[in-house]
Amino acid sequence: MIHVIETTVAGRTLKVEYGKVGMLSNCSIFMSYGETVVMVNANASEKPKEGIDFFPLSVEYEERLYAVGKIPGGFIKREARPSERAILTARGIDRPLRPLFPKGYKNDVQIVCTVLSVEQDNSPEILAMNAASMALCISSIPFTDAVATVSVGLVDDKFILSPTVEERNASSMNLTVCATKDNVTMIEASGNEIPEDVMINAIDFAFEACKKIVAFQEEAVAKFGKEKVIPQISKIDETLQSEVRDFSFDMFKTAMYIMDKDERNKMVDEIKQKISLEFNEKYADKKSDIGEVAYSIQKEIVRNMMLNEDRRPDGRAFDQVRPISCEVGILPRTHGTGLFTRGLTQVMGVATLGALGEAQNLDGIGNEDSKRYMHHYNFPAYSVGEVKPMRGPGRREIGHGALAEKAVEPLLPSVEDFPYAIRVVSEVLSSNGSTSQASVSASILALLDAGVPLKRPAAGIAMGLITNADLTKEKVLTDIQGIEDFFGDMDFKVAGTELGITAIQVDTKLHGLSNYCIKTAINDAKVARLHILEKMNQCISGERSEISIYAPRIYTLNIAPDKIRDIIGPGGKMIKKIIAETGVKIDTYDDGKVVIMSSDSVCANRAVKIIEDLTKSVKVGEIYLGKVTKIAAFGAFVEILPNKEGLVHISKLDFARVNKVEDIVSVGDEILVKVMEIDNQGRVNLSRRDAIKDSETEKKDAE
Incomplete structure (x- = not known):
């Protein structure tokens, strides 16, 4: 039997069809918004996964280029590795859903979102996030708290719900908010220096819109939702729990009160080793449970320390930023470098300037075909003192790089003022909390060192949260370190300038965040950000007067558009000849602009002369x-x-x-x-x- 239900969001129809496709999935739905259509399939294993201490949820977001009438590029002509945009969307779907599953539920759960049709005015990413929640709610999987997602723009000081392409282009903000009917569960934002009060009001506006979509999902569940299975919750043997706790609690308490991270970690490792020697033989088949009890003891001690004793693990005040140091120009041959250290977190940013033709080409379902600013983030195992295989970037690395990219991009000069492609690489050298926000500061230092004329410098900070069991008591932490992130309830990252916010990313382990928490985190983050910016300004107060001697110089010519063919020549013969003779890079544009790039001014001037002569018109009398x-x-x-x-x-x-x-x-x-x-x-x-x-x-x- 096919079930159809629909509602209206921002004047457009949001529709769900259930029972039409995917008959063997636990739940398979079509959800459409305008002419954008996604299919979501949600399934779970029958039995819990043994021997793990985490919830095995996997989310896949599959872009199909037929959705926008494209044939994939390349030799193979089929979709291959997910695009960066697809990876970020999968992360965005996972983050608000994961905390809402029953604690201790360890069945494999997979959500596959497939984009089937795209109308650019209606975002498939936002639709997929709503569809994933709807599919889980309708399914028999034990997921009951519907999550809604909306996007909000800001045009002429007015909030726009589900902005169209035209409205997104005019908007100074791109905000995504996920929420249950009671609380906000996730926030993603990028903006052109948005004031804190405006951002808070925008989140409130989005939350109210989310409530209506939650009600729509609940209506669907009431009409055709499946009966929920009773989850098999992993429980730890009470005797084991009591014995491990009695044996180790006092030792862990002593360890967790050590302020020095290395000393604390050393003692914790020793305690774990003692626990293993004491209990591994007795509970040979429950080693993962022993580890989970040890984790819960540490978590309890740290949370109680902060919530009830007003003491942070390193002794800082709750609104205090760790010691900061900044340095630029540390690598002799790169175009720009910045080293940013905050406590034991350290990131080196390296900036490279290139020709506009070196911008990244995008082959996806969006309407952007390239991007001029690229930010890449590397997180090697040595940054946390571990040994692991060196592989390509994972979802976390891609997500952190994208966040730093969003924070910096609004501050870059226009292409007309600074006609370069720009790449920044964030090398995490040491990690003890919020490397993504350290990447923002390191990148700004590197860009200024490279001579990029930014509108203003930016910095980022991560805020944390500790709550009690009934959420009647909560404390917001400034500049969380690793242990506070690990045992805390929230990672609230805010980046921006002295004038306002350029990026936000919020994750929570709770069922949602209070309005007080959101406002406090945003306002306290501004105070911390201004403190960091002051430290950065003491290191480098503005961009270099000239770009690095190793960076290519750009020369721009504007010629008649019909003369471009004279530069290119038949089959590209002429432009290849110029490049071979001079060693420069040349980009031509249909509007008649010609960009010549070279680190050798003599070669560049020679290429300019050749092109000027090629395009010069012969005049009578000369x-x-x-x-x-x-x-x-x-x-x-x-x-x-x-x-x-x-x-x-x-x-x-x-x-x-x-x-x-x-x-x-x-x-x-x-x-x-x-x-x-x-x-x-x-x-x-x-x-x-x-x-x-x-x-x-x-x-x-x-x-």
């Missing part, structure tokens, strides 16, 4: 120094500009009568010629005699 290319009985052909020849008739070669052309000129000679006429067929008639005459006249006038 004198040129040309080269004789061919001789005929009736005259000599002379190249006066690249690929532009004219004829000097034998009668125009000299003042006296000329019997043979060879008596006056030979092939390869350079001679002065004057353009006498361009006939209706474009043929150029030249005169050596008149050029000599005019030159002698000018010489006499000068004397």
Whole structure:
């Protein structure tokens, strides 16, 4: 039986069809918003996964290029590895859903969101997030708290729900909020220096819109939702729990009160080793449970320390930022470098400037085909003192790089003012909390060191949260370190300038955040951000007056658009020749702009001269120094500009009568010629005699 239910969001129809497709999935739905359509399949294993201490949820977001009428590029011609956008969307779906599953539920759960049709005005990412919640709620999987997601723009000081492409282009903010009917569960934002009070009001606006979509999901569940299975919750043997607790609690308490991280970790490892020696043989088949009890004891001690004793693990005040140091120019041959250290978190940013043609090409379902600013984040195992295989970037690395990219991108100069492609790499050298926000500061330092004229510098900070069991008591922490993130309830990252916010990313382990928590985190983050910016300003107060001597210089020419073909030549022959002769990089544009890039000014100027000559128009009356290319009985052909020849008739070669052309000129000679006429067929008639005459006249006038 096919069930259909629909509602209206921002004047457009949001519709769900259940029972039409995917008959063997636990739940398979079509959800559409306008002409954007996604299919979501949600399934769970029948039995819990043994021997794990985490919830095995996997979320996949599959982009199909047929959704926008495209055939994939490349040789294989099919979708391969997920795009960066798809990976970020999968992360965005996972984060608000994961905390809402029953605690101790360890069945494998997989959510597959497939984008089938895209109308650019209606975001498939937002639709997929709503569809994933709807599918879980309708399914028999033990998930009951519906989560709604909305996007909000800001145009002319007005909040726009589900902005269209035109509205997104005009918007100074791009905000995504996920919420249950009671609380906000996730926030993602990018903005053009949005004031804190405006951002808070925007989140409130989004929360109210989410409530209506939650009600829509609850209506669907009431009409055709499946009966929920009773979850098999993993429980730890009470005797084991009691014995491990009695044996280790006092030792852990002593360890967790050690302020020095290395000393604390060393003692914790020793305690764990003692626990293993004491209990592994007795509970040989429950080693993961032993580890879970040890974790819960540490968590209890740390949370009680902060919530009830007003003491942080390292002794800082709750609103205090760790010691900061900044340095620039630490690598001699790169275009720009910045080293940012906050406590035991340290990130090195390295900036590289390149030709606009080196911008990243995007082959996806969005309407963007390239991006000029690229931010990449690396998190090697040595940054936390571990040994692991070195592989490509995972979802976490891609997500952190994208967040830093969002924070910095609004501050970059326009292409017209600074015609470079820009890449920044964040190398995490040491990690003890909030490396993504340290990446923002390190990147800004690197860009300023590279001479990039930013609107203003930016910095980022991560805020944390500790609550009690009934959420009646909560404390917001500034600049959380690793242990506070690990045992805490929230990771609330805020980046921006002295004027406002450029990026936000919020994750929580709770069922949602209170309004008080959101406001406090945003306002306290501003105080911390201004403190960090002051430290950065003491290191470098503005961009370098000149870019690095190792960075390429850019020269821009504006020519008639129809002259671009003269530069390129048949089959690209001419532009390849120029590049081969000068060693420069050349980008041409349909509007007539030509960008030449080279770190060698001599080579660049040579390329500029060649292009100017190629595109210069021959004018009647002008004198040129040309080269004789061919001789005929009736005259000599002379190249006066690249690929532009004219004829000097034998009668125009000299003042006296000329019997043979060879008596006056030979092939390869350079001679002065004057353009006498361009006939209706474009043929150029030249005169050596008149050029000599005019030159002698000018010489006499000068004397």
